[in-house]
Amino acid sequence: MAGYFEMEVIERSEGACDALKVLFRFIGNSVDKAEVVATTFDKALGDSTAETLLVPDAEQFDRLEAALRALDTLRQPAAYGAEADRPPLLRLTCYRDQRSSRHAVSEDDLAIEYFNARPHSDNFMFHSDSAVRLTHKATGTTTVSDGARSRHRNLTQARDMLNAKLAENPAPLHLNERSVRALRMRLPTLS
CATH class of the missing domain: 3.30.70 (Alpha-Beta Plaits)
Structure with missing residues (x-):
């Protein structure tokens, strides 16, 4: 990214x-x-x-x-x-x-919330909580990623965005x- x-x-x-x-x-x-x-x-x-x-x-x-x-x-x-x-x-x-501050934020400093980005869609089956909301506890800075179907990929993107937000x-x-x-x-x- x-x-x-x-x-x-x-x-x-x-x-x-x-x-x-x-x-x-x-x-x-x-x-x-x-x-x-x-x-x-x-x-x-x-x-x-x-x-x-x-x-x-x-x-x-x-x-x-x-x-x-x-x-x-x-x-x-x-x-x-x-x-x-x-x-x-x-x-x-x-x-x-x-990239230099990629691992600057530890897991203890984050509040991780998984949720369903589209809870009211027409498809009643296969709902998953793959969207991720990360909140940095010390600053209150929040990022949301819901673009991918994979929870892991959304978590990685949200963490990269949070690092970028905190760096500048x-x-x-x-x-x-x-x-x-x-x-x-x-x-x-x-x-």
Whole structure:
């Protein structure tokens, strides 16, 4: 794992969920292989409100992070002659894998919770608690992995993400409608 991106909507609305889809699609199209590690679904909106994507290639992760930092709402100058920008719709945090601190967190410092990521699915058989939520007891930092069917693989991914979160504390990027329009222009297949 080179790193991962945590994306979440700030304002729970259809426009923010659409913006999340655009960002998800942009990241998916920009790298050779991106793996969905966790998804948060809001039943009231009928859409996902948070996604975590794992990018295995370090070079692609760096290139994508630089492209997304250029679109950060808080670092962009206001458009000439335009009205004030609207508040951000999305929060995006980029975490880089820290291989040197891989075993820095001991088992005693973690609270491990296994759960069923999709308890209300149509398939009533073969439900398993393979999703993993890790909480670092000292800091309260939490990671969730539910992308794989294997409990062991989810635990490994959650532990890698927790190590990356604890190793660095990056400032999150904020994307508003103007940033999402810029992403949409880079994706000609999106309507």
